Amino acid sequence: MQTIHINRAEEMYDHPPIALAVGFFDGIHLGHLTVISKMIEVAEVNKLKKAVMTFDPHPSVVLNPEKKRTDYLTPLNEKRRIFEKLGVDYLFIVPFTSKFAAMSEKDFIRDYLTDNHVKEVIAGFDFTYGKYGKGNMLKLAEDRDGFNVTTVSKKALNDEKVSTTEIRRMLMDGEVEEANAQLGRPYKISGLVVQGEKRGRTIGFPTANVMPDEDYVMPKLGVYAVTLKQLSTGETFKGVCNIGYKPTFHDPSKSAVSIEVHIFDFHDSIYGERVEVFWHEFLRPEQKFSGIDALIAQINQDKVKAEQILRDMEL
Structure with a gap:
């Protein structure tokens, strides 16, 4: 073209x-x-x-x-x-x-x-x-x-009516499945995996910190069942993603929004890789936890729910 x-x-x-x-x-x-x-x-x-x-x-x-x-x-x-x-x-x-x-x-x-x-x-x-x-x-x-x-x-x-305005609203309200139906495919954000705080690794949930490479509409802040495609290999993986300010650790008024994907059963380093994140289902809003143990317990629940949602999805 x-x-x-x-x-x-x-x-x-x-x-x-x-x-x-x-x-x-x-x-x-x-x-x-x-x-x-x-x-x-x-x-x-x-x-x-x-x-x-x-x-x-x-x-x-x-x-x-x-x-x-x-x-x-x-x-x-x-x-x-x-x-x-x-x-x-x-x-x-x-x-x-x-x-x-x-x-x-x-x-x-x-x-x-x-x-x-x-x-x-x-x-x-x-x-x-x-x-x-x-x-x-x-x-x-x-x-x-x-x-x-x-x-x-x-x-x-x-x-x-299928419309861009309505799809934008759906994404910002967390209605990802409805938005995907109007798009005819899962909503996607492309970006680069960059170094993050590496806090997820210390609590047993390492994440790929994805920096979007263009000005995408951001879905509602919260936790999602997602898939992630590594462009250099063409491989696609299932995962759970948090998009937000991580309020358990940061003051939202002083932090930037981040996209962090925990990939299931994945242990490779992919810093510097270009990836695509596909958004499949909204699990819950972002929230502040009383401590690390409460956060870990919730992440485990999120992971189980995302695994159930993505179980029969062909990659």
């Missing part, structure tokens, strides 16, 4: 005719996957290259600074990895700046679609473009110039 970062629209134009899925696509959830699948279908029928156009940062950074979104379900590099696995040929990343936000609808159509060798545009029903977001899919179909337009309708799961 060729990734093209756009500073000027002309930088996109050196490629064959394309079918283009366009949107922000944070999460690449079931609704987004429907758009991408439709784009791939249309591209194959019309013998076009498969392309996706997305934006960075989230439009709210420019358009709604009071509610700006700077953390993501799928940060840019994660998004890129998923699109490549889906078989996309070209990924266009357009900087969402004040200048871009002020672009007229017709200029957007000309510069980013018509002149960009786009023959088919595929987007969700709620996609908007142009100054003040006045352009919508109905208007795009009316104003199209050299391309066809396909609108993908709302995707629902159990009568509930």
Whole structure:
């Protein structure tokens, strides 16, 4: 897959005719996957290259600074990895700046679609473009110039609209299973295993301290059943994870959030390894214990429960 970062629209134009899925696509959830699948279908029928156009940062950074979104379900590099696995040929990343936000609808159509060798545009029903977001899919179909337009309708799961906003809420409320259902896969955070305090080792529960490598949405603080994939070997392991401030040992007001995974029956050192943490089920909120013995007893209970949850999961 060729990734093209756009500073000027002309930088996109050196490629064959394309079918283009366009949107922000944070999460690449079931609704987004429907758009991408439709784009791939249309591209194959019309013998076009498969392309996706997305934006960075989230439009709210420019358009709604009071509610700006700077953390993501799928940060840019994660998004890129998923699109490549889906078989996309070209990924266009357009900087969402004040200048871009002020672009007229017709200029957007000309510069980013018509002149960009786009023959088919595929987007969700709620996609908007142009100054003040006045352009919508109905208007795009009316104003199209050299391309066809396909609108993908709302995707629902159990009568509930699949949406990035709802998935974010679910994760932050600890509703991981519900979020995973809308994503169509377990939520994932990628990062680097770094040196921690090594306190877990002293109480019999060594942990991998994972530092996220991008600005991911963090799930609700607490304890989870997780799996961890070591990217250098491709191996996946089951474990229990605490995300939080470790209040038994730290003042939350003076500490940073950490992600610490205790991997079951694992004794290797993996400092410096890149890993992916997959979140499967919320076990309990983070809490402060009266002492080490109470903490150890609770960790043992957490481990047993996580083992039960993950027992039949194929790795």
